[in-house]
Amino acid sequence: MKSFSRPLKYHRRPTRVVQIGDVAVGGRNPIRVQSMTTPATHDVEATVGQIHRLVEAGCEIVRVTVPSTRDAEALPQIRRRLAADGSHVPLVADIHFSPAAAMMAVEHVEKVRINPGNYADTKRFKVWEYTDAEYQAELERIEQRFRPLVLRAKERGVSLRIGTNHGSLSDRILNRYGDTPLGMVESALEFVRICERYSHHDLILSMKSSNPMVMIQAYRLLAERMAAEGMDYPFHLGVTEAGDGEDGRIKSAVGIGSLLEEGIGDTIRVSLTEDPVAEIPVAFALAEKYNALMRDDAAEESAAIAAPPRPIVSTYSRRVSARLDVGKISLGGQEPVRVECLLRSPLGDLAAVLDELKSLQSTPATPDARGEILEVDLRDRQDILLLEAVARRIGSSGDGPALSARMTATLLSDFQESELARLQRSCHRLTLRLDPSASEAHRALDRALDSGALSGPALGLEVFVGPSPVEICTHLTALAERCRTVTGRLPLLSLATPPGLSPVGPYRLLAEALLGAGIPCPLLLVSDMTGRREDPLLFPPVYLGSLLCDGIGDAVRVEHFGAPADSLRLAFNILQGTRLRLFKTEFISCPSCGRTQFDLEETTRRIKSRTAHLKGVKIAIMGCIVNGPGEMADADFGFVGWGPGKVSLFFGKELVAKDIPYAEADERLVGLIKEHGRWSEPAPQEAPAPLPAGRTRE
Known part of the structure; x- marks a missing residue:
């Protein structure tokens, strides 16, 4: 198979242009920067205030979570408030589980993001061998639920993002394709084909994972499959649950930057467990180089060198070398x-x-x-x-x-x-x-x-x-x-x-x-x-x-x-x-949003202070059920918001304790780690000084 990048010449993957309100994505347009609000969307005052701060920081597209019809009902007020303040930033409604909320949101936003793993499916972690006839029946059921949104979005000129997440693939996909980049790609293409049947082509796709290596493989494979099928939709890039601080920035740079280096990616979000305003300068620092290369076709003397394309790699295999x-x-x-x-x-x-x-x-x-x-x-x-x-x-x-x-x-x-x-x-x-x-x-x-x-x-x-x-x-x-x-x-x-x-x-x-x-x-x-x-x-x-x-x-x-x-x-x-060598605890923590059941930044800091010395242990800190247990991916232990003031704990993907009072959850997590033999007492030593700040910390 061929890839879309040559090793020495920057070559942006060719795509159609998709309008998100006044912002054009794909084609020869710059790589766009977006983020997501953290207050509950029905808190109109807080949501509008944060949107203004994001726009002032340079954010070009803003996503808001719409987990319920109550939040969808707040969208007209948010739109009116923004218009009154002279802001026309495109809004994206983020939908999980609720087609009803999607149908309400499509009337008031410029783009609707749906997760193909949970738009029409409920996760049961059920092992089932589907026959071809049963699988086709499932696809027809999904189309019946998705078609109304496709038709209304097309009628209103609203774009759709088919946003696959590695940790929330449907049982149907998992049973046929496994928990793999191929499964992620097939999950998205099923929904893309439904859109195409109804001639709605204002689509953007994403393949997010908390593991940069999986994310890179999935986007490459998606680009290859789309080229083979004559599709040219733009991509939105992101490493989900990247975390905070230097670790979150590094993990995002590995995933997003590696793909941008190959010419893959039209819009990006750096998902940090921090104030979302902090994401914007990091995203622009990543995009700046490639936007400049696109503006200047002769930016590199080496651009004249034609090197052979690389094969698409969808599984990790280390190059053979002598010791x-x-x-x-x-x-x-x-x-x-x-x-x-x-x-x-x-x-x-x-x-x-x-x-x-x-x-x-x-x-x-x-x-x-x-x-x-x-x-x-x-x-x-x-x-x-x-x-x-x-x-x-x-x-x-x-x-x-x-x-x-x-x-x-x-x-x-x-x-x-x-x-x-x-x-x-x-x-x-x-x-x-x-x-x-x-x-x-x-x-x-x-x-x-x-x-x-x-x-x-x-x-x-x-x-x-x-x-x-x-x-x-x-x-x-x-x-x-x-x-x-x-x-x-x-x-x-x-x-x-x-x-x-x-x-x-x-x-x-x-x-x-x-x-x-x-x-x-x-x-x-x-x-x-x-x-x-x-x-x-x-x-x-x-x-x-x-x-x-x-x-x-x-x-x-x-x-x-x-x-x-x-x-x-x-x-x-x-x-x-890159997960190639773990020398400290690996934290998988989602960026906060309106679904979050506790203060993610503070909770993450607190859990890190107790567990950061556990070499090689992977701990997921998830604000709500949407981002867990599926989004915890390969975490050893999970700390998941389960409701107001409640936390549930996971060992791998197994729910082991439910509805724990938030005040008790830290100790229960430590106890769970000890129970499974992964605990060690921290050695007395000074914490390392932070790395020197780059431009992204200003």
Whole structure:
């Protein structure tokens, strides 16, 4: 199957234009930013006030929850109040379970969002093998319930969003397609086909999940299926239940940004468990780059390069790579994705280097979030003495990281034999930086290989990506093969990309070239924010997360994001966000809305304060029954609003305690975790300082 993105050229997926009031979505229009209100919609005063604040922040489309006819009855008042204040922002009615509320809402809004998993179905978690005839009968029943809304929306010029959520697929879909991206896609297409039968084509689709990897796979598969069926509807992107703070922003950047990087997505929402106004600058920071690329077809010199399309990946499969030992650390093969850190201070300033080492060793995000490989730059032969001092400092701790020395191949060729021996004793890996345009660098590499200088520590090759990435990746593949032939070992490969070029495409090209040549070199993914205009908190997750979710990458490194300790913590948080390596508790918390039964922000903070030390445990905090139990996805434990002042607790998707008074629920949750053997007492330590603010925190 073909995808809609080429690795090096930004190419927006072609779609029709859908009007949402005065706002046009899709086609050549900018990626639109939207959010959702949190008060109960029947609280007209609070809802209107929050809509005004969202619009002032730049929000282009506002969604309000309509869980009941009472809330639907408030929509005319909200519309009149907004008009009186001079606001014409398009409104979207969010519908779950209630076709009656949808039929009332369609009279007063510009778009209606329905969830195909619960618009005409009630979740019973029932296992049932449907015959084809029974399945068709179910589709006919759904059409009877959905058709009135389709006809009225078409008559009034109201658009519809068919919004699939991973956690709320119907029993019918689950029994036929499973809890999979394919099931999500089929769930949406069933409703799209009903709309098309009645010639209503003002449609937008979404495939949301709390797991960015599942979300990415579902949108890609949907784009592929729609292209095959001649459909061109725009997509709304979002990671549902992303959470709050840095974790919520990182998880959203991985999911939304990875798809935008491929040209998929026409409107976005960053769902945070915070005041929704805080979502707007984050969304614009993500969309800004791709809107600029769309405005300027010649934005990248590399845009002229035609690279082969990638296959659509609907299940995760890690790229096959050889295992490489770097000191006590092994990477590649079946090893977990490793985290590296680059010291910023030059070795010549040894005091600054030792200060950085002290910071890295004393302030990890958790004991499991220490840097595993530390790289330092050698700029001249005198740096060997200083490298030895760093090696002694690392070795004295007993559990320090592996040490890598990075230098140019030309510098390596200048070393005398005794200096080379000291260098090899002091580090666990030599990383050679190569400029493909410098022939002397390649002659130096050849001399080093022929002399046996690279037969000691593990070897890394870092190549600067210039204007011809395809040729560079082919060349690097040939270098890797030469290293294997001469030394009997494969090197770790990495790319240095300039500020004007996303690293995603070149790394995909490199992985493809290595696969074609049968050379399973492990890959170090590097996101260097030096000189880049993108948000420094959001775009390392975009670049690294996109590749990691495709199974590419055996180690990661973030460069020039604050101090090295901050870069290290961001790298670990990216692995947490992709679910590839959990080093702390994973929280799945929904953004608040008018259905919420308690203060989600405060409740989330409180539960985090009790459980944030539980490595690898996944806890869902859901404000209402709509967002649980289905939306809890793969959470180990669930804390779900069940009614005014009441909470229910889940173990997996099993309801284990119902109607617990809110004041008692925290302790009951801790007790449930203990009951299932997942509790440990927190170690006494200081909380890590927050990461430096990017533009999104202003």
